Amino acid sequence: MKTISTEGAMLQTATAAVDWFILAPVVIPLVTAAILIMMRRGVGLHPYIALLALGANIYASFELLMKVRADGPIAMTMGNWLPPFGISFTADYLGAILTLTSSLAVFCVALYGMGDASSRERRFGFYPLILALLVGVNGSFLTGDIFNLYVWFEVFVISSFGLIVLGGTRKQLDGAVKYCFLSLIATTLFLIATGYLYGLYGTLNMADLSKIIAPLPFEGPLVVVSTLYLMAFSMKAAAFPLYFWLPASYHTPKIAVSALFAGLLTKVGAYALLRTFTIVLPVAGDSWLMDVMFYMGVGTAIVGALGAVAQTDLRRLFSFLLVASIGFMLIGISVGTETAFSATIFYMVHSVLIMTALFLIAGVIYEHRGSLDLRHLSGINKDLPLLSLLFLGLGFVAMGFPPFSGFWPKLVLISETVKVEAYLGTFAIIFSSFLSIISLGRAFAFGFWRPLTTEGEDQVALAQKDLSLYSKLQYVPVLLLMALVTAVGLMPGLLFDLSALGAKGLVDTSAYIAAVFGGAS
Amino acid sequence: METYLSLLVGLYFAGSVYLLMSQSLVRILIGIALLGNGVNLLIFTSGRITRGVPPIIEKGAKMAEATIANPLPQALILTAIVISFALFAFVLVLSYRAYQEIGTDDTAKMRLAEPVEPSHLPKGY
Helix, strand or coil, rough: CCCCCCCCCCCCCCCCCCHHHHEEEEEEEEHHHHHHHHHHHHHHHHHHHHHHHHHHHHHHHHHHHHHHHHHHEEEEEEEEEEECCCCCEEEEHHHHHHHHHHHHHHHHHHHHHHHHHCCCHHHHHHHHHHHHHHHHHHHHHCEHHHHHHHHHHHHHHHHHHHCCCCCCCHHHHHHHHHHHHHHHHHHHHHHHHHHHHHHHHHEEEEEHHHHHHHHHHHHCHHHHHHHHHHHHHHCCCCCCCCCCHHHHHCCCCCCHHHHHHCCCCCCCCHHHHHHHHHHHCCCCCHHCHHHHHHHHHHHHHHHHHHHHHHCHHHHHHHHHHHHHHHHHHHHHHHCCCCHHHHHHHHHHHHHHHHHHHHHHHHHHHHHCCCCCCCCCCCCCCHHHHHHHHHHHHHHHHHHHHCCCCCHHHHHHHHHHHHHCCCHHHHHHHHHHHHHHHHHHHHHHHHHHHHCCCCCHHHHHHHHHCCCCHHHCCCHHHHHHHHHHHHHHHCCCCCCCCCCHHHHHHHHHHHHHHHHHHHHHC | HHHHHHHHHHHHHHHHHHCCCCEEHHHHHHHHHHHHHHHHHHHHCCCCCCCCCCCCCCCCCCCCCCCCCCCCHHHHHHHHHHHHHHHHHHHHHHHHHHHHHHCCCCCCCCCCCCCCCCCCCCCCC
C-alpha cells in the first residue's frame, strides 16, 4: 500500500491552546445560549447568567483586540486541515474592533432586557436568542472563509427571526413577514454568488481568493459575482434602493429586540461589503462597481434622512436615520482611500453604539408615557428632565455634533470626499446630517419641549406612577452607551488609531494573507 | 452535462423570480423553495460533474486511487439544504400565522405596520 505524506495538507501537531482563543467571542455566547435553552424552568436566572457570559465575552473580545494589536492579524484553521482546505478563522483589526463593539451593544441590550422581557418572553427564549444572534454576528466578523461567512449570516438571521416574532401581535407578524422574506432572499443571493465564486476559482478561503483574484482583470463572470455580492450585502445593510424592508419592520418588535437589530444587523451587511470589496475581491474594489456603490450611498444617505423628517413614530424616525447612516458607510467604502476606510470603521463603531442607545431610550420613553407617537407625546422636558437631557444628548451624538463620537468620522469622510473630488458625496453627508438635525429637532420640540397637550392627560397619570426598580434600571444601559459615545468623542485618537490600523490591513492585504498561510503551522 | 444543468439552474431562477414578484404569500413561498433548490443545483454544477466515482477512500489509504467526484460541493449543499430547510419551515409557519391573524395572504393588503394613510405632525403648538 502506498503511503502518502500529508504534510502539505494537514497540521502535523495539535493547534496551540493560545490559538483557540480567537474562537472565544463565538464559543462563550454559543455555550451560554445552549445552557439557557436547557434551563427553561429557571427563566428567572436567565438575565444573570447571560450578563455574566456577556461580560466575559466583552473581556475576551478586548483581549483578542489587544492580542491582534500586539501580534498583527491572527488566524486559526479548523480540523487540522491547512488553509485553504480547512475553514480559517482570522481576526484582523477590523474584525476584532467590531467584535468588541457588538459584544458591548449586546451587553447593554441584555441589561435593558432585565426589565423589559417578561418571564413568558424569557421562556420563549429571549436571552438564548440574543446570545445566538451575537454568535452569528461575531462569527461573521471573525471568519476567514466566505462560505462560512454565509453560515454565520444564517445563524444570526434565524435568531433574528425568532426574536422579531416575540410577542406575536398582528403588527409584529406583518413586519416579520417582510423582514423574514427579504432576509431570506438576500442571504440566498449571497449563496448564489458564493456558488459561482467556488465554480470559478475552486476555493472559498478569503485569503486564498484574495491571492488568486488580485492580478485578474475585472471582467466576465467576476463582474457577475461582484455585482451579486454588492446586491446581497446592500440588501442586508438596507442601502438604497433595497432598504424598504427596514422601516417596514424595525418599529414592530419588542424595543430591546429592535435596539439589537438596529445596532448590529445592518452593520454586518456593511462589514461584509467592506470585507468583500477589499480582501476577497480586490479588483472589484478598484472598478466601476465602486461608482455604483457611491451613488447607492448618496441615495441612501439622502433618502433615509428625508424619510426620517416625514415620520411621526419615534422608532420609525430612528429606523430612517439608521438607513441614512448606512449611506455614509457606503460612501466611505466606495471612496476607497485608506483614510476613508478608517473613517468608515470608526463610523461603524459609532453607529452600533448610538443606534442601540436611540432605540433603548425610545423604550424608556415608552415605559414612562405608553406611546412613541410624536403627535401625542409631550411635556417630557418638564416631568422628566433627566430623560429629556439624555434624549437631547443622544440626539446631538446622532446628528454628529462635537464633541461626541459622530462628529469625527463625518469630518474625515467629508474631507476625504473633497480630496478625491467626489463632491456629490460631500453634499450627501452634509445635507443628510442637516436633515437629521431637522428630524431629531422636531422630535425633541414636539415630544419633549411642547407643554402637555390635552390628549396627554392620561399620560400625566402614567408619568407620576412610581416605576418599578427594573424600569428604573432601564436607564442604566442608556447612560452606559451615552458615556461610551462621549468618551469616544472626547478621545477620538484611541479609536482612530485602531481603525487606521484596520484600514491599513484592508488596503495592504499581505499581513492578512500571511497570517492565514504562515501562522497556521 | 454541465451545460444542461446550467440551463436547468437558469430555468429554476427564472421561475423563482417570477413567483417572488407575485403579491400572494403562497406563491412567494414556492418561489423561495425553488430558489433554494436552484442554488443547490448551481453549487453542485460549479463543482464539476464526475460520474460513477464516489469520493470514498479505501480503508488504510490516505488518498484516492483514481479521479473521484468533488466532495466539497456536496458538503456545501448539505449545509445549504439544512439551513434553507430550517428557514423555509420558519417562514412557512410565519406566513400561516400572519394569514390567520391578518386574514389575507395578499402582501399589498398587509399594511398594519405601515398604514396607508399618511400621518403628519401638527404644524406648530
